[in-house]
Amino acid sequence: MxxxxxxxxxxxxxxxxQRIIIKRCNLDDLDGVIxxxxxxxPEDYPYFFYKSILDNYPESFLLAQNDQGKxxxxxxxxxxxxxSLDSLRYINNGHLVSxxxxxxxxxxxxxxxxxxxxxxxxxxxxxHEYVLEVRVSNYNAIKLYERFKFQIVxxxxxxxxxxxxxxxxxxxxxxxxx
Ligand SMILES: CC(C)(COP(=O)(O)OP(=O)(O)OC[C@H]1O[C@@H](n2cnc3c(N)ncnc32)[C@H](O)[C@@H]1OP(=O)(O)O)[C@@H](O)C(=O)NCCC(=O)NCCS
Numbered sequence: 001m002x003x004x005x006x007x008x009x010x011x012x013x014x015x016x017x018q019r020i021i022i023k024r025c026n027l028d029d030l031d032g033v034i035x036x037x038x039x040x041x042p043e044d045y046p047y048f049f050y051k052s053i054l055d056n057y058p059e060s061f062l063l064a065q066n067d068q069g070k071x072x073x074x075x076x077x078x079x080x081x082x083x084s085l086d087s088l089r090y091i092n093n094g095h096l097v098s099x100x101x102x103x104x105x106x107x108x109x110x111x112x113x114x115x116x117x118x119x120x121x122x123x124x125x126x127x128h129e130y131v132l133e134v135r136v137s138n139y140n141a142i143k144l145y146e147r148f149k150f151q152i153v154x155x156x157x158x159x160x161x162x163x164x165x166x167x168x169x170x171x172x173x174x175x176x177x178x
Contacts, residue, residue, distance in 0.1 A: 018066050020105075022113050025054060025061040025074065032071030033063060040100040042162070053078060053097060059121040060094075064101065064110045073101035075114040079125045092125045096132035099141075111144055127173055133159055133166035145169050
């Protein structure tokens with residue numbers, strides 16, 4: 001069971017004066033997270049997939065909750081090892097698995113807050129690079145990632161089940177985040 005003791009909940013008021021809380025996801029929150037995913041993204045995952053991300057990387061699995069406790073956004077990452085350039089050791093990459101914010105809560109800074117807090121929370125993994133895939137047509141998400149200085153480095157052809165290509169975007173940490 002995960003706890004929220006390690007993340008500052010950082011409540012903020014959005015433009016409609018609703019208090020939004022960013023906090024760590026718990027097992028009990030998974031149904032709410034899955035609901036947001038199913039409403040906002042064509043990529044669905046089975047329950048055990050969310051559970052395994054929560055079990056393995058609980059620090060960076062965050063959600064946004066409104067005044068009434070409704071989950072209106074989430075973000076989850078996994079950490080992958082890859083050989084360093086000199087191949088003498090392995091380095092950690094932070095791979096963005098998924099982020100979504102409910103339609104009615106968009107353009108209020110929730111995604112920015114989820115990204116900021118979750119990337120901060122991956123510190124303990126000594127991340128060398130953050131990586132992600134995004135649909136080439138997903139203008140809003142691409143703008144979001146560019147705001148965080150992610151850069152498009154590649155196109156992954158037919159990456160999505162419906163055949164759409166993905167941009168592969170990366171953000172090198174200048175200094176290892178430790
Ligand atoms: C992409 C998404 C997560 C952004 O969530 P959000 O809470 O609305 O984003 P924020 O309000 O924090 O905006 C952050 C930045 O994203 C960019 N952005 C977000 N929505 C935008 C829009 N409609 N038009 C242009 N830029 C946009 C902007 O750069 C914005 O910063 P700014 O307002 O200071 O200019 C949201 O649109 C979403 O859930 N989309 C569906 C799911 C999805 O596509 N996920 C990404 C899969 S790779």
